[in-house]
Amino acid sequence: MNKAVIIVAAGRGVRAGGDVPKQWRIIQDRTVLSHTLERFASFDRIVVVLHPDDMHRAAELEGCTCVAGGVSRDASVRNGLEALATDAPDVVLIHDAARPLVSEAVITRVVDALSAHDGAAPAVAVTDALWVGKDGNVDGTQDRTNLFRAQTPQGFRFDKILDAHRNYSGAAADDVQVARAAGLDVLIVEGDEANIKITGPDDFARAERHLGAGMDIRTGNGYDVHAFTEGDHVWLCGVKVPHTKSLKGHSDADVGMHAVTDAIYGALGMGDIGQHFPPSDPQWKGAASHIFLEHACKLARDNGFTITHVDCTLICEAPKVGPHHAAMKSAMATIMGLSEDRVSVKATTSEKLGFTGREEGIASIATATLVKL
Secondary structure: OOEEEEEEEOOOOHHHOOOOOHHHOEEOOEEHHHHHHHOOOOOOEEEEEEOHHHHHHHHHOOOOEEEEOOOOHHHHHHHHHHHHHOOOOOEEEEEEOOOOOOOHHHHHHHHHHOOOOOEEEEEEEOOOOEEEEEOOEEEEEEOOOOOEEEOOOEEEEHHHHHHHHHOOOOOOOOHHHHHHHOOOOEEEEEOOOOOOOOOOOHHHHHHHHHHOOOOEEEEEEEEEEEEEEEOOEEEEOOEEEEOOEEEOOOOOOOHHHHHHHHHHHHHHOOOOHHHHOOOOOHHHOOOOOHHHHHHHHHHHHHOOOEEEEEEEEEEOOOOOOHHHHHHHHHHHHHHHOOOHHHEEEEEEOOOOOHHHHOOOEEEEEEEEEEEEO
8 A cells, every 4th residue: 555644834833932933942942833744754755834924944854745835724734635645545634733743543544544534633522521601601511422622744645635635625624524525434543642643832831741751761870788686676678677686876776778768879879878968977877867858759749740659679588578568668658658559578588698698787779760851
């Protein structure tokens, strides 16, 4: 099946603001139009319909045929179709340049449907309640059954949509309206909520988020170790665990919580516990380690990050961690403000090797993942 695509990029996009039309605005160091064209790179032919004032930019669009648009969208599409007519493809998809996030799955669904239908177009079912307004007030409701939000690309068998456009008069909201006026059947295929059309200024930020622009993912590692000393309990991940010894440290020596705290500081590039809470400062003597962890979590939030997951491993021969595992997960999740499925606490031995194997102390390693959107 020989397939072509027409990218409609002739609008001025005044509602989007900015100094240039929205298709020429930059997202991730590339124009919106460039992102859109990338989605159709596998097509046999690509026609871009430009505003007459933008035809000088045609040289930027390598591998594309560029034609000038008309006074309306349907006129612009007609110009694109005529540019393909001398070497007609089997099918053509017509897509808005301002939809740079269309997925390969949506495109494939449209193309596949054309083997059995005159046309196909993606849409998303309306799920919100619909109101009828009057003078700024709610004046009634509208049944949303069988209502859809239309998207592009809208695909057609080429000869049929060309004839439909040639015989259509008047304005059309989209190419489905032109096709239906010609009696063509148009199948609704599953659309995608991410396939947004950039219309207003805020839509650029939405597109940036979907493209991953501005997303900052950080991973930090933490390691801590404390020696045993005389005592009758140890603090591990916020839980007081009975034992024949205690852990030696300036604070309560919660080795697990310290490792997680350092992992968060590490992901932020903000040093370690010793820099924020110097052991030389007497105010932190015997301090509860949740103070340190809460500080690290607040720093993450203040810098725009969300802690998405932490993983802590305790390394010791004794005490047994298993009986306290659930309590540790719960305590850590509560302190960090996370759901328990985002907190991992586990334990292992060192097979009697090293200082932990000789039961001289406990070590802990931890990883924290932070995301900023």
